[in-house]
Amino acid sequence: MTQRASMRVAYGKALAECGALNPELVVLDADVSASTQSHYFAARFPERFFNLGVAEAGMVDVAVGLALGGKVPFVNTFAFLLSLRAAEQVRTCVAYAQTNVKLAAGYGGLSDSYDGPTHHSICDLAVMRAMPHLAVVVVADAVEARQAVPAVAEYAGPVYLRLSRAEVPVIFDERHPFRIGEGVLLRQGSDLTLMGTGIMVARCLEAAEELAGQGIQARVVEIHTLKPLDRALILQCARETGGLVTAEEHSIIGGLGSAVAEVVGERLPLPLERVGLQDCFAETGGYNELLARYGLDVGHIVAAARRVMKRMP
Numbered sequence: 001m002t003q004r005a006s007m008r009v010a011y012g013k014a015l016a017e018c019g020a021l022n023p024e025l026v027v028l029d030a031d032v033s034a035s036t037q038s039h040y041f042a043a044r045f046p047e048r049f050f051n052l053g054v055a056e057a058g059m060v061d062v063a064v065g066l067a068l069g070g071k072v073p074f075v076n077t078f079a080f081l082l083s084l085r086a087a088e089q090v091r092t093c094v095a096y097a098q099t100n101v102k103l104a105a106g107y108g109g110l111s112d113s114y115d116g117p118t119h120h121s122i123c124d125l126a127v128m129r130a131m132p133h134l135a136v137v138v139v140a141d142a143v144e145a146r147q148a149v150p151a152v153a154e155y156a157g158p159v160y161l162r163l164s165r166a167e168v169p170v171i172f173d174e175r176h177p178f179r180i181g182e183g184v185l186l187r188q189g190s191d192l193t194l195m196g197t198g199i200m201v202a203r204c205l206e207a208a209e210e211l212a213g214q215g216i217q218a219r220v221v222e223i224h225t226l227k228p229l230d231r232a233l234i235l236q237c238a239r240e241t242g243g244l245v246t247a248e249e250h251s252i253i254g255g256l257g258s259a260v261a262e263v264v265g266e267r268l269p270l271p272l273e274r275v276g277l278q279d280c281f282a283e284t285g286g287y288n289e290l291l292a293r294y295g296l297d298v299g300h301i302v303a304a305a306r307r308v309m310k311r312m313p
Contacts, residue, residue: 003170007163008106010142012037014149015074015104016044022072025153028063029076030056035165036076036106056081060089060101067099072153078112079105079162083124094158095131102152103128103160108138109198109249110291111165116284121162122277126254128160129226135159135180136226138248140201141171144224147178155180162198164249166287169202183230189219192243192308194301195234197223197256200247200275207301218305226259234263243271243308247301249291252276271311273304 019025019041026048033039033051042049052059056077063073075082082090082105094101105124112119128136137152137159139145145163152159159180171186186201187208196204201222208218219241223230238244244264246257257274264270275295282290291297 004167005142005170006167007139007142007145008035008037008165011104011145011149011163012040014146016040018149018153019045019048022153024070025072025074026050026066027074027076028052028059030054030059030081032077032106035078036104038074038076056086057089060086060103061093063101064089064093064097064099067101072100072102074102074104074153076104076106078119079108079121079124080119082160083121083127087127090128090134091131095134098133098157100156101158103158105160105162107165108162109164110282110294111287113287113290114284117281120282122251122282123254124162125226125248125250125256126258129254129259133157135228136162137180137224138162138198138226139224140196140198140222141168143170143172143174143176144178147176151178151180164199166199168199171202171205178224181225181228181230183233184222184224185219185233186222187218187220189217190241191217192245192305192312193219193221193237193241194245194247194305195221195223195237195256195260196247197226198249200249200296203296203298203301204247206298207305210298210302211305216305216309223256223260226256229259229263231263234260235267238264238268238270243312245273245275245301245304245308247275247296249296250276251279253279271308273308275301275304
């Protein structure tokens, strides 16, 4: 995984490619198209691109109107703005009304690191996952970002798609089958399972390599769809490996860790450790420095795995 690529650039180019195939696809942005990379679409299809300015809540409502008119609107802005400033419109006009609006949330997690805690999105997955009828997708690399665009466009109903600002390791190749609602087995292992979402998937794979050197065979699974959740795969891993570690660029409250805990808590209680922000805000600083400072690095995943191993019968 030495190669790195920009997730948001891959998304922007894929959006334009998808627009060429689907004349009903339209794109909205809140005056940040150079950041979200929706400018690729705007350059090719200016008549189907709408810059609403710094008016995120209104942008969501405009997208709802376009969806009701038969269009497939992709709404683009930063994750914290979609999940907080526009939350009421997302809840009432998108989720409750079940309109076919696609919410493309850029700069997810801590990736807008230097703009500080007001721009970090560490609770967006909790907010969006709690809204009925809204699918929640968090891609892991540039390949998945590219593949997710047509999948999201074709999905029948509203979707929240979270993307990172950062260049991230390339995990997949073009043969990777991306399907909303289906987790991905990336590495076999029988001692425990590491479950990651977003940029933490690459770190789970690195942690599995380190654990293998310590004699621990860790299975690695990607959960790119937090809703609808692949409950069957989670329970299969729980039964076969007996312990789980979740890893997410998000608070440990309400995101992947909570979703997995709900599944196994109901059906198959077992040792579980959650890697993520420990109910705190992050500070301002370099991206990788913040990830390490707040426990979102390979070392913390390895330590969590060892704690799970100690708790297992």
